[in-house]
Amino acid sequence: MLRSIAVAAGLLLALVAACASLTAAAFGRAPLADRILVAAAKHLQDYRLDDATIFAHGKELHATCAQRPRTATLVVGRRLRLRERGRHLLGRTTLAELTDFELAGCPGALRFRLLRDLAHHADLVATTRLGGYELWLPHAHPALAVYFTRRDVPYELKLEGRTMRGTSHVRFGVRV
Amino acid sequence: MTAVALRVPRLRIRVAWLHVAVWWAASRAVVLLAFGVLDQLGPRGSFGPHFYRHPLALLASWDGVWYGRVAQHGYLFVPGRQSDVAFFPGYPLLLRATGLPPRTAEPLVSNLALLIALIAFYELSARLFDAGIARRATVFASIAPAGFVYTMGYPSSVLFALVCLAMLAALADAWLLAAVFAAAGGLTRPDALAVMPPLAALAWSRRHELDPARRGFALAAVLAAPAAVASFAVYLRWAVGDAHAWSSSEAAWGRAFTPMGPVLAARRLPGFVSHHPWLARDVVALGVYAILLCVARRSGVSWPWLVSALVVIVVPLFSGTVESEARFGLLALPVYWGLAAITRNRAVETVLRALSVALLVTLVIVLPYAWP
Numbered sequence: 001m002l003r004s005i006a007v008a009a010g011l012l013l014a015l016v017a018a019c020a021s022l023t024a025a026a027f028g029r030a031p032l033a034d035r036i037l038v039a040a041a042k043h044l045q046d047y048r049l050d051d052a053t054i055f056a057h058g059k060e061l062h063a064t065c066a067q068r069p070r071t072a073t074l075v076v077g078r079r080l081r082l083r084e085r086g087r088h089l090l091g092r093t094t095l096a097e098l099t100d101f102e103l104a105g106c107p108g109a110l111r112f113r114l115l116r117d118l119a120h121h122a123d124l125v126a127t128t129r130l131g132g133y134e135l136w137l138p139h140a141h142p143a144l145a146v147y148f149t150r151r152d153v154p155y156e157l158k159l160e161g162r163t164m165r166g167t168s169h170v171r172f173g174v175r176v
Numbered sequence: 177m178t179a180v181a182l183r184v185p186r187l188r189i190r191v192a193w194l195h196v197a198v199w200w201a202a203s204r205a206v207v208l209l210a211f212g213v214l215d216q217l218g219p220r221g222s223f224g225p226h227f228y229r230h231p232l233a234l235l236a237s238w239d240g241v242w243y244g245r246v247a248q249h250g251y252l253f254v255p256g257r258q259s260d261v262a263f264f265p266g267y268p269l270l271l272r273a274t275g276l277p278p279r280t281a282e283p284l285v286s287n288l289a290l291l292i293a294l295i296a297f298y299e300l301s302a303r304l305f306d307a308g309i310a311r312r313a314t315v316f317a318s319i320a321p322a323g324f325v326y327t328m329g330y331p332s333s334v335l336f337a338l339v340c341l342a343m344l345a346a347l348a349d350a351w352l353l354a355a356v357f358a359a360a361g362g363l364t365r366p367d368a369l370a371v372m373p374p375l376a377a378l379a380w381s382r383r384h385e386l387d388p389a390r391r392g393f394a395l396a397a398v399l400a401a402p403a404a405v406a407s408f409a410v411y412l413r414w415a416v417g418d419a420h421a422w423s424s425s426e427a428a429w430g431r432a433f434t435p436m437g438p439v440l441a442a443r444r445l446p447g448f449v450s451h452h453p454w455l456a457r458d459v460v461a462l463g464v465y466a467i468l469l470c471v472a473r474r475s476g477v478s479w480p481w482l483v484s485a486l487v488v489i490v491v492p493l494f495s496g497t498v499e500s501e502a503r504f505g506l507l508a509l510p511v512y513w514g515l516a517a518i519t520r521n522r523a524v525e526t527v528l529r530a531l532s533v534a535l536l537v538t539l540v541i542v543l544p545y546a547w548p
Contacts, residue, residue: 007392011352012403015359015396019407020414023265023363026272027250029415034252038417041255118254 033124039152056166103168210540240329244278266364267331282329296340312516321535351393362404377480437494454546461502472514
């Protein structure tokens with residue numbers, strides 16, 4: 001009886017190893033950039049608040065973004081600046097406000113943006129840096145660089161568009 | 177490892193196989209002709225233009241697009257969205273092995289696999305019942321109304337072949353080979369778990385005839401399909417960083433497995449059918465499968481096979497939808513044995529064959545309104 005179970009266990013382990021190895025050999029692993037994005041998207045899903053220090057249009061601003069399932073509210077200074085609902089910004093927005101919103105790193109909006117590029121098989125460039133990774137999304141509009149910690153949490157955003165430029169330091173807090 | 181355990185059942189080409197091959201060729205010709213008509217005359221509005229870009233484009237549509245993507249680019253998981261980790265690697269492995277572009281490889285692999293599947297199914301049915309049942313059941317399997325997917329970029333025919341080959345190997349006491357076929361099935365689709373009940377029943381019935389090592393092989397054969405399914409989770413953990421990526425991705429298709437799934441499916445049914453009336457096809461198929469399983473039971477099909485059919489038909493209902501039940505039920509082999517049992521009369525057989533072919537053609541023609 002024990003011998004039968006040992007033989008079965010051995011054969012099953014060999015089958016699992018063979019199947020997983022065959023699949024791995026044929027299809028490999030998703031690129032580093034894709035894996036970072038997937039991990040970051042999972043982290044971002046867990047947060048509903050972030051603070052950002054934004055450096056744009058020659059100013060330094062402090063912004064807070066409150067994220068709900070379908071809405072995001074951006075407060076800059078102590079003033080309500082922008083509200084997003086269903087991935088659309090409400091009301092008329094200036095280029096400067098749009099830049100602030102992109103740099104504020106609202107968890108839902110940032111997650112949507114990162115996954116949209118991933119879903120479109122965009123060319124993503126990941127570079128390992130001291131303390132984390134830099135992910136460059138050259139075909140995003142505007143072009144975006146995101147800096148991640150080793151635990152795949154974004155901590156810095158950099159917009160490199162023609163009209164929308166700036167950087168921000170983001171800190172995520174209050175888990176869902 | 178004993179020589180007996182490794183032995184491969186000897187294959188002899190039989191006259192009956194030629195009969196099976198003729199039905200395979202004829203049924204596939206009918207399906208291809210129907211696809212040709214659809215390609216020429218199909219509605220352009222509700223059907224995207226990409227379906228008509230290439231004569232084979234329709235055959236490699238829907239799931240075929242995803243399998244093709246996996247074969248070409250490997251896996252990519254996009255959380256919260258439909259992504260290719262929802263598709264098991266067995267079929268894309270075969271596509272890649274051909275070295276051909278997916279839209280060419282998919283019909284080629286699927287159709288050839290169907291020929292192997294039908295021959296294996298004939299042999300299996302002949303061993304379990306008699307040559308008459310085997311002949312009639314195999315003909316009905318070749319012209320099954322939802323069997324148009326056997327010609328498309330779907331792994332149904334590959335899985336059909338692997339399940340039958342696993343059972344044939346087990347019946348020949350080649351348990352190691354049975355384990356390999358069952359594992360290949362598990363790597364192709366999770367429905368391969370359907371092979372477990374008949375394999376378990378056979379292994380149990382032969383337990384006194386097997387030495388300890390072969391009993392181990394038999395036990396491994398019974399568990400090989402779930403082991404292969406688990407191997408995909410191991411791969412996904414390594415490749416995309418999430419062992420549950422498959423189930424997460426299925427949720428993006430509106431399939432989330434829950435104990436209340438059948439109740440949810442029943443509740444959603446009116447809305448589902450009112451939005452897509454042609455998808456009533458799956459509800460009708462569910463009813464027909466249920467009736468034929470009752471017939472199969474009355475005709476002496478054993479319980480392990482009926483449980484196997486229930487695994488194939490009922491488990492998808494736990495995902496909260498009846499969608500694609502017609503296709504999933506193709507692997508419920510007792511359905512064909514039930515049909516074979518009620519067509520002992522030649523006239524009944526002819527009528528049901530004609531009806532089946534007519535439905536097969538109809539389901540191809542209405543594909544723009546009811547995806548597989």
